[in-house]
Amino acid sequence: MSNKIKPTQDQINAALWNACDTFRGAVDSSEYKNYILVFMFIKYLSDVWKDHYNALKEQYGDDEELIQRKLKRERFVLPDKCSFDYIYEHRNDTDIGEKIDKIFAQIEESNLEKLDGVFRNISFNSDKLGQTKDRNRRLKNLINDFAKPELDFRPSLWEGKQDILGEAYMYLLEKFASGAGKKGGEFFTPKEVSGLLAKLVSPKEGDRIFDPTCGSGSLLIKVAEETKDAKGNTTNNFAIYGQESNGDTWALSKMNCFLHTMDSAQIEWCDTINNPKLKEGDALMKFDIVVANPPFSLDKWGHENAEADRYKRFLRGVPPKSKGDYAFILHMIETTLPTGKVGVIVPHGVLFRGSAEQKIRQKLIEENLLEAVIGLPTNLFYGTGIPAAILIFNKAKTTEDILFMDASKEFDDGKKQNVLRTQDINKIVTTYKDFKTIEKYSSVVKPAEVAENDFNLNIPRYVDTFEEEEPVDIAEVQQNIEKLEAELVEVRSEMKKHLKELGYE
Amino acid sequence: MQSKIVNLKSILIYQGLSSGYSFRGKIKNIYNGGVRVIQLKDFEENYTYLGDDCYFVDSDTIKSKYYLKTGDILFIGKGTNNFALVFKSIDNLPTIASSALFVLKVDKNLVNPDFIAWYINQSEVQNYFKTNEAGTYNTSINKTTLEETPIVLPSLEIQTKIAKIANLHNQELALSNKIIELKNKLTTTQLLNIL
Numbered sequence: 121m122s123n124k125i126k127p128t129q130d131q132i133n134a135a136l137w138n139a140c141d142t143f144r145g146a147v148d149s150s151e152y153k154n155y156i157l158v159f160m161f162i163k164y165l166s167d168v169w170k171d172h173y174n175a176l177k178e179q180y181g182d183d184e185e186l187i188q189r190k191l192k193r194e195r196f197v198l199p200d201k202c203s204f205d206y207i208y209e210h211r212n213d214t215d216i217g218e219k220i221d222k223i224f225a226q227i228e229e230s231n232l233e234k235l236d237g238v239f240r241n242i243s244f245n246s247d248k249l250g251q252t253k254d255r256n257r258r259l260k261n262l263i264n265d266f267a268k269p270e271l272d273f274r275p276s277l278w279e280g281k282q283d284i285l286g287e288a289y290m291y292l293l294e295k296f297a298s299g300a301g302k303k304g305g306e307f308f309t310p311k312e313v314s315g316l317l318a319k320l321v322s323p324k325e326g327d328r329i330f331d332p333t334c335g336s337g338s339l340l341i342k343v344a345e346e347t348k349d350a351k352g353n354t355t356n357n358f359a360i361y362g363q364e365s366n367g368d369t370w371a372l373s374k375m376n377c378f379l380h381t382m383d384s385a386q387i388e389w390c391d392t393i394n395n396p397k398l399k400e401g402d403a404l405m406k407f408d409i410v411v412a413n414p415p416f417s418l419d420k421w422g423h424e425n426a427e428a429d430r431y432k433r434f435l436r437g438v439p440p441k442s443k444g445d446y447a448f449i450l451h452m453i454e455t456t457l458p459t460g461k462v463g464v465i466v467p468h469g470v471l472f473r474g475s476a477e478q479k480i481r482q483k484l485i486e487e488n489l490l491e492a493v494i495g496l497p498t499n500l501f502y503g504t505g506i507p508a509a510i511l512i513f514n515k516a517k518t519t520e521d522i523l524f525m526d527a528s529k530e531f532d533d534g535k536k537q538n539v540l541r542t543q544d545i546n547k548i549v550t551t552y553k554d555f556k557t558i559e560k561y562s563s564v565v566k567p568a569e570v571a572e573n574d575f576n577l578n579i580p581r582y583v584d585t586f587e588e589e590e591p592v593d594i595a596e597v598q599q600n601i602e603k604l605e606a607e608l609v610e611v612r613s614e615m616k617k618h619l620k621e622l623g624y625e
Numbered sequence: 626m627q628s629k630i631v632n633l634k635s636i637l638i639y640q641g642l643s644s645g646y647s648f649r650g651k652i653k654n655i656y657n658g659g660v661r662v663i664q665l666k667d668f669e670e671n672y673t674y675l676g677d678d679c680y681f682v683d684s685d686t687i688k689s690k691y692y693l694k695t696g697d698i699l700f701i702g703k704g705t706n707n708f709a710l711v712f713k714s715i716d717n718l719p720t721i722a723s724s725a726l727f728v729l730k731v732d733k734n735l736v737n738p739d740f741i742a743w744y745i746n747q748s749e750v751q752n753y754f755k756t757n758e759a760g761t762y763n764t765s766i767n768k769t770t771l772e773e774t775p776i777v778l779p780s781l782e783i784q785t786k787i788a789k790i791a792n793l794h795n796q797e798l799a800l801s802n803k804i805i806e807l808k809n810k811l812t813t814t815q816l817l818n819i820l
Contacts, residue, residue, distance in 0.1 A: 592814040601807050608800045615793040622786055 126277060127270040129284055133291045136160065139265035142258050146250055153296040154368055155249075155262070157289065158224075158242050161375040163266050164285060165196050165227070166204035167273040175276070195383060197230045204266065211263040217245035217255055234383065238371045286341070286380040293336050293372070297502045298536060307335040307369045309413040312540040313465065313500055314339040317411055318346035319549045320492075320512055321463040325349040325357045327408035332392040332451055333415065334362030337373030341380050343411050361398055361407065362387040393447050394422040396431065398455075404431050406460070410452045413465040416504065418444035436483040437476050445470045446480050453489065453513055461491075462513035467506055468495075471577035482575045485522070485567055489513045492523040492552055495579040497531040499538045509579070512552070522570060523555055524582040525562040560585050633729075633774040636741070641730035642772060644702070645722030646691045652680055652723065659684030661720040663693075663712075665701060670802065672701070672708040672746070673795040675715075684719065692719045696738045698729040700745065703765045707754045709745040711738045727771060737781065739788030750774055 127135070136156070143152035172194060176187045191197070202223045210219055224239040249255040265271070273285060290311065297308035317339065323329055323346060331340040340362050349355040360382060364370040370389040377385035388397035398405040421444030426434045433454045439446035445466055452462045470477070471493065484490050491514040498507040507528055530544045551562050563583045573581055634642075645663075652662055658681030669676045693699075695714040701707050703725040712720070722728050731738050744750060753774060758764040778784070 592810055594811065594814060594818075597807055597811045597814075601804055601811065604800050604804050604807070608797065608804070611793050611796050611800065615790055615797065618786060618790045618793070622783075622790075 127272075129287060131270050132284065132288045135265070135268055135270040136288055136292055137295060139262060139271075142261040142265065143249075146254070146258065147248060149296060149299055151248060153292070154242055154372070155244070157292060157372055157375060158239065159262060159266060160271075160289065160292070161379065162224070162227070163204050163271060164273045164379065165198060166202075168196070168275055169194065169198040169203060170205070171274040171276050196227075196234065196378075199226045199230050202226050208263055208267050211260045214252070214256060216259050216263075217243075217249070220244040220259070234378070235374070237367075237389065238374050241368050241371060283380070286376070289376055289379045290338060290341075293338060293376075307366070307372065308502060309335070309339045309465070310500055310502070310537065310539075311338065311342065312545065313413075313496070314342035315346075316540060316545045316548060317413075317463045317465065317510060318343040319545065320494075320510065320552055321346075321409050321411055321461050323347040323358060323409045325355050328359045328361065328406075329409045329411070330361040330398070330405075330407040330455060331412050332363050332396075332410070332448065332455070333412045334364045334373050334387060335366075335369055335413070337362060337364075337376040337385075337387065339411060339413055340373075340385075341376060341382065343409065344382060345380075360385045361405070363392045363397055364389060365391040391422070392451060393444070394425060396451070396455075404433075404455050406457045407455055408457055408460045409463075410456050410460065411463045412448060412452060414445065414448035416445070416467040416506070416508075417442075417469060418447075421447050423447075437480040439480065440476050443469070443473070443477070446477055449511070449513075450480070453484075453515075456513070456515055459516045461515070462511075464511050464513075465496075465508050466511055467508055468578075470511070471509060471579070478575055481577065482571075484513070485570055485575060488517055488520055488567070489515060490522055490577075491517055492525065493577050493579060494525040494548060494552070495528045497528045497538050497540070500531075500540065502537070519555070520567055521555075521564045522567065523552065523562060523564055524577075524579055525551055526579050526583040526585050527561075528579075529585070628777050628779040630775050631778050632772065633741075633776055634772040636731050636736045636776065636778070638730050638732050641732075642768065643728050644768070645724045645726040645728060646687060647724040648682075652682065654680040655682055658682045659719065660687055661715075661718050662723055663699065663720060663726065664723045665704065665725050668701070668708070668710065670795070670799050672706060672710060674799065675710070675712075677715075679720075687719075687721060689719070691721045693722060693728065694730075696730075696733065698731065698738050698742050698745075700727040700729055700766075700771065701725065702727045702767075702771065703763065705764060707745075707751065707758075707766050709742040711742045727766075727768070729771075735781070736776075736778065737784040737788050739792060740784035741776065743788060743791040744776060745774070749777075 140152060140156055143155065147155075169191070173187065173191065176190055180186050207216075207220060207223065210216060213219060221244050224242070228235045228239050244259060245255075249258055293308050294311065321343065323343060325347065327347060329340065329343055331337075331343075334340045340360055344358050344360045345354070347355055347358045349357070360377070362373060362385065364373055364387065367389055370387065373387050377383070377387065386398070390397050396404055400406075419442045421439075423438065423441040426438045426447065431454065433450050434447070436450060437446075439450070449462075449464055449466070449470070452464055456462050490511065492510075492512040494510040494512070496508050496510065499505045501508065525548065527544065527548050530547065531538045532541050551558060555564060557563050561583065565582050569582070570577070652664065660682050661679045662682055663675060663679055667676045667679050668674075693712045695712065697712045698709050699712050699722055700709045709729075714720075729741070731741055754766055754770070757766070757770045759767050759770075779787075
């Protein structure tokens with residue numbers, strides 16, 4: 121406990137972002153983000169371990185055996201010679217990449233229950249990081265960067281404020297997402313949007329929360345953090361579940377949960393549609409709250425197996441081969457308890473595309489599952505500028521009506537992306553809770569009206585946001601024209617006069 | 626009197642060339658702000674008039690040396706349209722130019738600012754800018770280039786006359802455009818009313 125300086129969130133974020141410079145140019149950002157985030161996680165484990173070791177040492181003195189026994193019961197067990205300090209001491213070794221890999225394998229081994237597979241896809245001894253000499257130089261830089269005092273993650277420094285680390289992790293994810301171009305949306309939902317969705321589904325104490333396409337887990341964690349008890353206070357009494365098909369991203373989501381101290385999160389790695397992993401016996405596991413930001417209109421989502429789906433998720437109709445949106449929606453609905461809610465972010469095509477998708481929509485509305493359709497502003501997401509909508513399904517709806525909301529006009533236009541402001545989010549949430557018609561913003565619609573519109577959910581059909589044109593006063597306009605024409609004559613004659621003076625006839 | 630050719634630099638008053646106020650980041654319109662900001666978007670009618678929906682910003686941080694005076698020439702230094710326009714005080718509110726603009730203060734004993742602005746907009750000078758602009762995609766005119774701009778200078782009397790006619794011509798164009806616009810509206814309404 122030599123230095124007690126406490127860096128701010130911004131300083132930590134900046135230090136982490138700077139650490140990425142080591143890899144820039146040599147490795148693509150979609151690759152090096154894994155290295156940075158994994159390293160951050162290891163540094164965290166190591167710092168926590170060191171902190172607890174010191175605390176125990178203070179308590180029990182030199183009884184090393186007792187200390188070791190106590191440490192065995194830690195959240196994460198760090199084997200001997202696996203700490204960051206050990207890596208730091210050996211930063212000049214020629215086989216440092218291999219050493220780090222071995223350490224990771226050992227850490228995984230000692231925490232199999234929690235970390236099984238998390239470091240599977242990452243190797244610090246890989247040629248991806250350059251040839252041996254370059255690689256060693258880069259790794260040394262990286263180790264030095266993480267040894268900076270700003271990146272001291274010892275909990276005793278933070279006085280229990282763990283969320284700073286989680287925030288920093290999210291910050292990095294967001295930075296990577298915004299830099300990754302088209303691929304960015306694959307693993308990260310902007311925090312304003314996930315915050316909005318969290319408020320809309322408002323989980324209660326004891327709820328089971330599930331995200332079938334959880335990416336790096338940002339949406340899932342945001343929703344979990346929104347859990348309130350009966351009195352409206354934030355509570356930790358929830359259970360979160362997720363599934364993600366990309367192995368690298370899955371590892372990111374695991375670490376994300378640990379850094380947010382949501383250790384009990386159950387996150388599986390596999391394709392949700394073709395191989396749902398969260399099951400109870402032979403049936404799909406059911407949840408109170410299901411949220412997702414599934415890939416927009418995914419091609420080749422597994423249409424060929426859908427008809428004979430053993431979980432009978434597609435009885436309402438099989439979504440088209442090249443547009444997987446409804447496959448995810450139906451999966452979400454099937455995994456929701458009869459009292460549960462679904463919140464899903466979809467592209468606008470989901471609202472109005474015809475044929476198979478229209479039939480599915482019709483079924484969903486006839487079963488009175490759809491509760492709200494909320495149109496969002498354009499350009500909110502990473503990698504795509506298209507506007508999206510949020511659909512809320514409620515299995516325990518108290519009314520037949522459906523709420524349509526056009527929230528697409530209220531946002532702050534940022535440099536790269538548009539951003540929902542707090543007031544915009546609050547307006548959406550309040551309107552949803554009140555379930556009221558607000559002129560030019562929202563409309564409560566009877567299912568009969570939706571049926572009249574052939575189950576087309578396109579928002580402008582129900583929410584009229586057209587500005588009326590001002591009525592034109594013909595006489596006044598005529599007068600204006602005459603006045604202007606008179607002025608014009610005057611101007612022309614004056615011009616003529618001046619031109620004459622300069623010698624032009 | 627024969628016209629002579631001079632550098633733009635030689636007809637400026639002392640410290641007569643400065644760039645507009647450089648905001649750090651985006652300019653946000655503040656309701657009830659004390660200072661009007663002229664940006665590129667405010668140039669209307671083919672860069673001949675300033676529109677009346679300029680942004681306003683808080684006045685505390687901006688020094689009064691940035692305030693524009695009637696007769697200051699605003700020159701668009703950034704982008705492909707490097708035109709000039711003479712600023713005329715709109716009301717008594719302090720007004721500043723944004724950083725994309727250069728502010729030229731000329732010696733009114735030598736030249737007529739309206740004439741200079743008009744002359745800068747003519748093909749001779751525009752061609753000079755095209756050959757001397759900097760940048761590849763977003764081009765800009767730098768300060769030295771602007772200072773070296775060759776200006777043909779007739780007598781002050783002729784300058785005034787030319788400026789006068791040029792202004793009238795601009796007025797003529799603006800009026801014509803306005804008339805066309807109104808006629809458009811009128812006819813459309815009349816026809817729609819028949820339905």
